[in-house]
Structure formats: structure tokens, C-alpha cells
Amino acid sequence: MKRHLGTVVQLALLGLAVSVPAVVTDSYYQHILNMIFLTAISVYGFNVITGIAGQFNIAHAGFIGIGAYVSALATTRLPLSFWTAMPLAILATAVFGVVIGYPSLRLRGVYFALTTLGFVEILSLVFENWVPVTGGAMGITRIPPPSPIHLPGGIALAFEEKTGFYYLCLVFLLAAIYVNRQLLRSRLGRAMLAVRENEDLAQSVGIPITRTKMTAFVLATLFLGLTGSLYAHYFRFISPVSFTAAESFRQVTMLIVGGKGTLLGPLVGAAIFTTIPEVLRSIEDYQWIAYGIVLMLCVVFLPTGIVGLLRDLRERLARNSPSEHR
Amino acid sequence: MFLQQCLNGLILGGAYALISVGMTMIFGIMNISNFAHGTIYMLGAYCIYFLSTAFRTPFLIGVAVSMLVVGLIGVAIERIVFRPVYGAPVLNDLLIALGLSFVLENGALLLWGSQTKSVRTPYTDVVFHFFSVSVTLQRLIALAASVILIAGLYAFLNYTRFGKAIVATAQSPKGAALVGIDLDRIYMTTFAISSGLAGAAGALLAPLFYVFPTMGNMPLLKAFVVVVLGGMGNVQGAVVGGFLVGIAESLGGAYISSDYKNVFAFIILIGVLLLRPQGLFGRSESS
Numbered sequence: 001m002k003r004h005l006g007t008v009v010q011l012a013l014l015g016l017a018v019s020v021p022a023v024v025t026d027s028y029y030q031h032i033l034n035m036i037f038l039t040a041i042s043v044y045g046f047n048v049i050t051g052i053a054g055q056f057n058i059a060h061a062g063f064i065g066i067g068a069y070v071s072a073l074a075t076t077r078l079p080l081s082f083w084t085a086m087p088l089a090i091l092a093t094a095v096f097g098v099v100i101g102y103p104s105l106r107l108r109g110v111y112f113a114l115t116t117l118g119f120v121e122i123l124s125l126v127f128e129n130w131v132p133v134t135g136g137a138m139g140i141t142r143i144p145p146p147s148p149i150h151l152p153g154g155i156a157l158a159f160e161e162k163t164g165f166y167y168l169c170l171v172f173l174l175a176a177i178y179v180n181r182q183l184l185r186s187r188l189g190r191a192m193l194a195v196r197e198n199e200d201l202a203q204s205v206g207i208p209i210t211r212t213k214m215t216a217f218v219l220a221t222l223f224l225g226l227t228g229s230l231y232a233h234y235f236r237f238i239s240p241v242s243f244t245a246a247e248s249f250r251q252v253t254m255l256i257v258g259g260k261g262t263l264l265g266p267l268v269g270a271a272i273f274t275t276i277p278e279v280l281r282s283i284e285d286y287q288w289i290a291y292g293i294v295l296m297l298c299v300v301f302l303p304t305g306i307v308g309l310l311r312d313l314r315e316r317l318a319r320n321s322p323s324e325h326r
Numbered sequence: 327m328f329l330q331q332c333l334n335g336l337i338l339g340g341a342y343a344l345i346s347v348g349m350t351m352i353f354g355i356m357n358i359s360n361f362a363h364g365t366i367y368m369l370g371a372y373c374i375y376f377l378s379t380a381f382r383t384p385f386l387i388g389v390a391v392s393m394l395v396v397g398l399i400g401v402a403i404e405r406i407v408f409r410p411v412y413g414a415p416v417l418n419d420l421l422i423a424l425g426l427s428f429v430l431e432n433g434a435l436l437l438w439g440s441q442t443k444s445v446r447t448p449y450t451d452v453v454f455h456f457f458s459v460s461v462t463l464q465r466l467i468a469l470a471a472s473v474i475l476i477a478g479l480y481a482f483l484n485y486t487r488f489g490k491a492i493v494a495t496a497q498s499p500k501g502a503a504l505v506g507i508d509l510d511r512i513y514m515t516t517f518a519i520s521s522g523l524a525g526a527a528g529a530l531l532a533p534l535f536y537v538f539p540t541m542g543n544m545p546l547l548k549a550f551v552v553v554v555l556g557g558m559g560n561v562q563g564a565v566v567g568g569f570l571v572g573i574a575e576s577l578g579g580a581y582i583s584s585d586y587k588n589v590f591a592f593i594i595l596i597g598v599l600l601l602r603p604q605g606l607f608g609r610s611e612s613s
Binding site: 110 | 411
């Protein structure tokens with residue numbers, strides 16, 4: 001019965017998500033929704049490497065940048081469409097992931113974080129200074145939107161409008177959630193959690209540490225290449241400032257506050273931190289101070305974030321109510 | 327040209343060393359990598375800016391007061407922010423320091439705004455020339471003060487009872503606790519010294535560069551490079567590393583490419599992490 005209930009809720013949510021553009025017609029609100037989904041996809045990537053496997057990848061935003069630049073270059077300099085450029089961007093990002101991850105993941109905790117910090121700084125400088133290719137600080141402009149898909153029967157799916165992009169992001173967001181769910185339920189995902197909690201102990205029960213971290217890292221880069229590509233073709237303009245360590249820090253805040261290692265934490269975090277600055281324009285000046293305080297409080301008091309807190313509350317309620325058959 | 331760049335590198339290196347020794351001490355003793363260390367350096371610069379504009383405090387007295395004030399802020403930070411994450415997984419202390427740096431950086435932005443400030447002293451106008459090198463008195467003071475402060479720290483750690491207790495705690499916290507060293511006081515003092523030195527570096531460099539809320543970011547990254555290069559937790563290593571990175575950056579910027587000036591430090595970082603993660607002077611990591 002409970003399982004059926006879960007399926008019903010999921011289908012209802014899906015129905016809601018699909019019908020949103022029919023209700024929300026204002027392009028500003030549609031833009032916010034698109035930003036939430038787009039950001040959430042990469043925060044799901046962050047969840048894999050940092051939330052589940054516990055390795056703080058500060059190069060996160062740099063990888064999104066690689067995806068964005070590869071996709072943008074492939075469509076502006078080469079005669080490729082978005083649909084070829086996107087897989088290419090994901091592939092390129094993953095290759096960078098292997099090249100950077102292989103040596104740096106042999107290092108532990110803070111050493112890994114520092115190596116990725118070094119990489120993201122180098123990437124930022126390359127984006128900014130390799131002018132003939134990246135356009136320098138001016139970035140790349142006039143990136144084409146995804147070309148329309150022509151289905152049999154004369155139906156065309158177009159992505160130039162915000163609505164089309166909404167569905168595109170929705171599909172990839174659902175894929176991201178699905179991958180996270182399967183991972184959390186798998187042996188590999190549990191191995192990653194073990195590595196996060198205690199590396200020595202994990203090793204002592206036979207978990208191959210470096211290989212587990214490497215899998216998490218490269219898996220995460222796939223999400224990031226995808227986000228970068230979507231980002232480039234949604235805004236049709238990219239510049240180096242979007243892909244700095246500060247963006248990694250903003251997204252890790254989303255992850256921690258939403259709930260690291262949880263299934264819905266990344267979406268909740270992305271929704272909160274994308275919406276609040278829009279709604280509360282008046283507190284813009286205090287925004288980052290508030291982020292900092294919330295981040296510190298969550299690290300100490302809410303290790304699994306808002307989603308974890310709600311889960312605990314629900315479990316406590318279920319335990320206390322006598323009518324519930326368990 | 328070469329001598330000039332070496333001298334510039336030394337001056338920069340002195341400041342890097344001052345920032346890094348504190349960071350490496352915090353790592354060695356509390357096993358915390360303080361991502362907020364750059365914002366603490368920034369506080370030192372704003373402190374002297376405030377003193378010199380509001381009270382017209384003479385520069386050297388201003389540096390001393392800034393060092394004291396930022397040291398006290400360090401004590402408050404240790405008590406309130408870092409205490410809850412001792413012994414927690416690495417991710418937690420990275421994140422909590424990150425949160426702290428958001429608060430401090432944007433606090434400064436609120437208080438003083440985003441426009442750059444400059445600190446004026448009479449020493450910037452006094453220029454010395456010898457051989458082909460020219461240098462302002464201000465820069466020489468920065469270098470001399472860095473050297474004196476580092477020497478003072480060295481003497482404190484090696485020749486005073488309390489300093490030796492800090493070194494002992496770095497080597498073995500359990501052993502130190504067993505022989506009756508009060509770890510609480512050690513942690514607090516370490517944070518005070520570490521923050522005070524970063525504050526002094528901020529105050530010393532304020533007249534050479536501009537003062538603005540994000541000014542601590544690059545020095546923070548450089549300090550990480552220095553700390554890793556010297557071996558995390560190794561104070562002498564951080565001093566030598568600070569000067570090495572300062573000189574490498576100066577020469578690299580002059581002879582190779584000034585656009586990529588900041589890359590050299592990170593290439594050093596990644597190279598060291600991959601080839602010799604324990605640092606140039608560190609012992610091999612056993613656990």
C-alpha cells in the first residue's frame with residue numbers, strides 16, 4: 001500500500017511538473033524555474049562526488065565551464081548542432097575529469113580539495129587569457145539555441161522559447177535524480193558513503209578507495225558537462241566569471257543546506273538559493289552573510305540539511321503515532 | 327631587472343610567509359584547513375585603514391594595533407566557529423571555514439563598500455636607489471617587519487615554555503594532554519597568533535596595494551600553495567615556502583608571462599601535491 005502511495009505521489013509531482021508551463025506563463029517566472037532546474041542538475045553532480053563520496057571538488061564550476069566552452073565553440077566555430085555539441089561537451093568534461101581525477105584522487109581530504117582549487121584557478125585564468133579561443137573576458141556570444149526536433153507527423157519541438165527549454169531541463173533533471181537514486185541504492189553508492197564517513201575503515205573492509213572516488217568523480221563530471229552545455233545554449237552567451245571557484249562555493253552551499261547525500265536535497269537547495277535572491281531583492285546586500293551563517297549552522301546542526309531534517313521529523317511522527325502499521 | 331625582481335619577490339614572499347605560518351600552525355595543531363584565513367588578512371588591512379583615517383595613527387603603531395585586534399578576533403572565531411568541528415570529517419571544517427569567509431568578506435563589503443581604499447603613509451615617497459634596484463622605504467619596512475615577526479614567532483616557539491607546549495601539541499595532542507598541557511588554551515593561543523600574523527600582513531601590505539573586501543582571496547590561495555609546499559603543519563617549511571613562492575611569482579611574471587603570473591603558484595601546488603604531497607620538508611604521511 002505504502003509503495004503504491006509513493007508511486008502515486010511521484011506521478012502526481014511529475015504531472016504537476018509537466019503542466020507548470022501551462023499555468024506559469026510569465027516569462028520571468030519561467031526563467032526562474034529554468035534556472036532552478038539547470039542549477040539542480042549540476043548540484044546533483046556535486047551530490048555524487050561531495051555529498052555521497054565526501055570529496056570536496058572545488059573545480060566543480062571549472063568543469064561546468066569546460067562543458068560550456070566546448071559546446072559553445074562546437075556550435076559557433078564548427079558547423080555542429082547542439083545535439084552533437086552536447087555529447088561532445090559531456091565527453092570532453094569527462095576526459096578532463098579522468099585526467100585531473102586520476103592523479104589528484106590518490107590524495108586525501110584537504111589535499112584533494114586544494115588540488116581542485118588549483119585546477120579551477122588555472123581554468124579561470126585560461127578562460128580569461130586564451131583570447132583567440134575563449135574570447136577572453138568578453139566571452140563567447142551568439143551561441144545558437146538548440147535546433148528544433150522534427151517528430152514524425154509534422155510535430156516540431158522548439159527550444160528557442162523558455163517553455164521548450166523548460167521541458168529539456170526537466171528531462172535531464174529527472175535523469176539526474178534517477179541516477180542519484182540508483183546510485184544511493186547500489187553497492188557502489190554505499191561504498192562511496194563509507195569512503196565519506198571513514199576512509200581507513202572503508203579500506204579495511206575491502207573497498208577500493210581510489211577506484212570508488214574516481215567513479216564518483218567522473219560520474220559527477222558527466223552532470224557538469226551537461227549543465228555547461230545547457231547553460232551555454234540557454235543564455236547564448238558565456239564568460240569566464242560564471243565558472244570561478246565562487247560558483248562552486250555557491251553550489252556547495254545549496255547542496256549542504258538542501259541535504260548532502262540525500263535524494264531531494266540538491267533540488268531543494270537549488271530551488272531555495274535560486275528563488276530567495278529573486279524574491280528578496282531588498283536584502284541583496286546581506287545575502288552572502290546569510291548564506292555563510294546558514295552554511296555554518298547546517299554543518300554543525302543539520303548534517304543532512306533540510307531534507308534530512310524533514311525525513312527525521314517524519315520518522316519521529318511515524319514512530320509516535322499508534323495508528324500507523326509498520 | 328633580475329635583482330629588482332628578486333627583491334620584489336622577497337617582499338611579497340615575506341608577506342606570504344607571514345600569512346602562511348599561521349595557516350600551517352592551525353593545520354598542524356587543530357587539523358583544520360582555514361579557508362577563512364584570507365578574509366582575516368583582509369580584516370588587518372581594513373583595521374589599519376580605519377585607524378589611519380579615523381585617528382591618524384602612525385603606521386607602525388597602526389600595524390601593532392591591527393595585529394592585536396585581529397588576533398582577538400581570531401580568538402572569538404576559534405571559540406564560536408571552529409570549536410564544534412574539531413575531530414569531524416575534513417569536509418566539515420572546510421565548509422565551516424567557507425561559511426565564515428562569506429560572512430567576513432561580505433561584512434566588510436557592507437561596512438566599507440566595494441570601492442577600493444588606500445592607506446597613505448609618508449614612507450611611500452622615500453625611494454632608495456642602489457645598483458640597478460630601486461625600492462621605497464614602505465616596501466623595506468614591510469620586508470623588515472615580516473622578518474622580525476617571523477623571528478619573534480620562532481623564538482616564542484622554541485625558547486618559551488608556552489611556545490614549546492604548542493610545538494609539543496602539534497607533534498602529539500594526546501601526549502601533550504597527558505603531560506598536563508591545557509589543549510583549550512593551546513588552541514586559543516594558536517588561533518590568536520595565526521590571526522594576528524595574518525592581520526599584521528594585511529596591515530603591512532595595505533599601503534602597497536589597495537584595500538577591498540575580496541583582497542584576501544589571492545593571498546589565501548597562495549598561502550595554501552606555500553603551506554603545501556612547506557609540508558602542512560611545518561612552520562619553517564612555510565617560511566621558506568613563502569619566500570620561494572614570492573620569488574617564483576616575481577620572476578615568472580617578469581620573464582615568462584604576466585597574464586599567467588598567478589598560474590605559477592598553482593603549477594607549483596599541483597606539482598608538489600602529485601610528486602611530494604608531504605611537502606619539501608615534511609615527513610612522509612603515515613596515517
